Amino acid sequence: MAKDVILTGIRANNDLHIGNYFGALLPMVDMAKTRSADYQINLFIPDLHSFTTPIEHDKLQNQIMHNLKLFVAAGLPLDNPNIYIYRQSYIPAHSELTWILDCFTVYGEMSRMTQFKDRSAKLGNERVTVGLFNYPVLMAADILLYGAKYVPVGDDQTQHLEFTRDIAGRLNKQFGELFLLPEPAAKQHEFFGKDQGLRIRDLADPTKKMSKSEESDKGVIFLGDDPDEAAQKVMSATTDSFTDGIKLDMNERAGITNLVQIHDLLKPDEHDQIMAMGSYQDLKTKVAGTVRDFLIGFHDSLKIVDDETILRKLESDETAMSHTADITLLKVQQAVGLRPKT
Numbered sequence: 473m474a475k476d477v478i479l480t481g482i483r484a485n486n487d488l489h490i491g492n493y494f495g496a497l498l499p500m501v502d503m504a505k506t507r508s509a510d511y512q513i514n515l516f517i518p519d520l521h522s523f524t525t526p527i528e529h530d531k532l533q534n535q536i537m538h539n540l541k542l543f544v545a546a547g548l549p550l551d552n553p554n555i556y557i558y559r560q561s562y563i564p565a566h567s568e569l570t571w572i573l574d575c576f577t578v579y580g581e582m583s584r585m586t587q588f589k590d591r592s593a594k595l596g597n598e599r600v601t602v603g604l605f606n607y608p609v610l611m612a613a614d615i616l617l618y619g620a621k622y623v624p625v626g627d628d629q630t631q632h633l634e635f636t637r638d639i640a641g642r643l644n645k646q647f648g649e650l651f652l653l654p655e656p657a658a659k660q661h662e663f664f665g666k667d668q669g670l671r672i673r674d675l676a677d678p679t680k681k682m683s684k685s686e687e688s689d690k691g692v693i694f695l696g697d698d699p700d701e702a703a704q705k706v707m708s709a710t711t712d713s714f715t716d717g718i719k720l721d722m723n724e725r726a727g728i729t730n731l732v733q734i735h736d737l738l739k740p741d742e743h744d745q746i747m748a749m750g751s752y753q754d755l756k757t758k759v760a761g762t763v764r765d766f767l768i769g770f771h772d773s774l775k776i777v778d779d780e781t782i783l784r785k786l787e788s789d790e791t792a793m794s795h796t797a798d799i800t801l802l803k804v805q806q807a808v809g810l811r812p813k814t
């Protein structure tokens with residue numbers, strides 16, 4: 473019996489930040505390592521999703537390799553045959569299935585997506601592309617091509633996962649069993665038991681979360697940041713005007729609470745020491761030093777990651793995954809009348 477598939481990926485639209493690292497990258501690597509004996513793990517770089525919002529295109533190629541290296545530096549093994557690593561755009565079936573699914577998706581269900589509403593409100597009409605509008609359909613294709621049962625997504629993707637189940641169910645109803653439906657979002661959370669709620673805040677504006685597509689990088693600590701500059705970002709973090717010590721309160725004291733949270737992730741054993749610090753200045757100095765040391769260590773791990781080994785793994789996994797994806801695509805093409813039925 474083929475193993476159930478777990479599928480996951482992070483959009484390569486920019487360098488990853490420490491929020492992505494603790495909220496997604498580390499849990500993914502951990503999941504891949506601990507679950508690969510019982511499941512097939514599909515860990516992919518969703519490069520076609522990279523420019524649903526504007527990016528610097530001359531950086532994308534390097535960004536894709538860089539992100540893969542981040543995974544390896546964070547501990548992802550490249551010699552595990554149950555972990556498949558691939559670039560979405562190297563498997564043409566993703567684009568082909570998306571078009572077919574597009575034609576079974578109605579306008580209303582895409583315009584209801586809260587991610588779309590949020591992002592388009594930020595971008596303004598002139599910059600909202602059709603790609604941003606229908607990327608949930610591409611995401612559905614990413615999942616359905618491989619019959620993925622588990623798709624560990626953040627809360628922001630829950631609605632898209634439900635759409636994937638809807639569209640798969642719709643085609644199954646019309647054409648017979650074409651797709652395996654991924655488990656519903658609640659079930660995904662249960663299965664992973666991971667903290668979906670972790671949200672590192674932006675250092676400059678702690679009322680919002682750290683985001684890699686933020687226009688200003690003042691409050692974002694990227695994994696590729698120069699360690700001294702990252703320390704400087706911590707020193708300039710926005711705090712509050714309370715003077716009664718370090719107290720945790722995400723509403724009234726979000727800046728300080730966020731700094732403590734970051735430190736707890738990097739050095740969990742030092743929580744009491746951090747809470748006992750006399751002033752915000754002392755706390756910032758301590759967090760800045762810890763962030764700096766973390767980045768120095770991480771950059772050392774990154775330096776020894778070998779590009780060639782990654783490229784070899786990509787080539788072989790992309791061949792294997794193209795084969796799987798093409799089987800699903802052909803079934804769909806036959807069902808909708810694009811290919812003769814055998």
Ligand code: ATP
Binds near residue numbers: 485491495496682686
């Ligand atoms: P973008 O601005 O492009 O949406 P992002 O930083 O929000 O970038 P995503 O690509 O949306 O990142 O998400 C990648 C993963 O990182 C998701 O699993 C998401 O839940 C997680 N993540 C994103 N931001 C944070 C954060 N600030 N703290 C913890 N986890 C985060």
Ligand code: MG
Binds near residue numbers: 628683
């Ligand atoms: Mg996001």
